[in-house]
Amino acid sequence: MTGEVRAAERSARRAARSTPVRVGARIGIAAYGLTHLLVAWLALQVAFTGSRERADQTGAFQAIIQQPFGRLLLWALVVAFAAVALWRLEEAIWGFSYEEGRTTKLRLRATSAGKAVIFAVLAVLAARTAAGGGGGGGQQQATAGLLGLPAGQFVVGAVGIGIVATGVGTVVSGVRTSFRRGMSLPSDRRARQVALRSGQIGFVGKGVAIGIVGVLVVIAAIRFEPQEAGLDAALHALAAQPFGQYLLGAVALGLLAYGVFCFFDARYHRV
Structure with a gap:
């Protein structure tokens, strides 16, 4: 049974470190930047025009879906955010082996675990918005x-x-x-x-x-x-x-x- 568990662990680790996941993670990080640009724009509108639009990630996703091909773009973001979550999860479980200090390693792994949760939540919110269910x-x-x-x-x-x-x-x-x-x-x-x-x-x-x-x-x-x-x-x-x-x-x-x-x-x- 131990051999099967180890084999499954190696397979999961290879999947998390695969080229598609790593490429998707880079796209997801860039997409995260895009949502921050949109949130910044929405916040500026709140500041200087009195807009009541949502100035958060949900507001950014709603702004995206209103654009041509916006729904398709949102589904692409779902995949990219999921890739980042998977990469961060791999870091949380197996990463930072090069760090000598145990405390530093645990801190970095905990940080990666938190980021994995954040991107998983973003993937869910983007999926809900793309599916027409909102996300507010x-x-x-x-x-x-x-x-x-x-x-x-x-x-x-x-x-x-x-x-x-x-x-x-x-x-x-x-x-x-x-x-x-x-x-x-x-x-x-x-x-x-x-x-x-x-x-x-x-x-x-x-x-x-x-x-x-x-x-x-x-x-x-x-x-x-x-x-x-x-x-x-x-x-x-x-x-x-x-x-x-x-x-x-x-x-x-x-x-x-x-x-x-x-x-x-x-x-x-x-x-």
């Missing part, structure tokens, strides 16, 4: 479900604190350019600088957005109001603050930079 309210529905559990408010509050910590970590990663660790950056000096600067600005901008989402999740737990959770709620809440349109505009530019960085990441990440 995912964050709010999840929050509402957790709030309905025993001690749900404490669970949601803890999740919110974890999201805030993730946002802070993302900002720190941008400031220290630690995101470059998994990349083989180009030798061309100009391209290298653009990749690094877009990554720095993008990680800081995205980290701020994630941090605001975390704060709103904590508030949702305290007030028992799940509709206050999510990226869309966070960006609209930011726009409602004094000088909010400028703050939201700055965050949108950060998300725009992150989208640009994803195109470099798709090309130069070690996949």
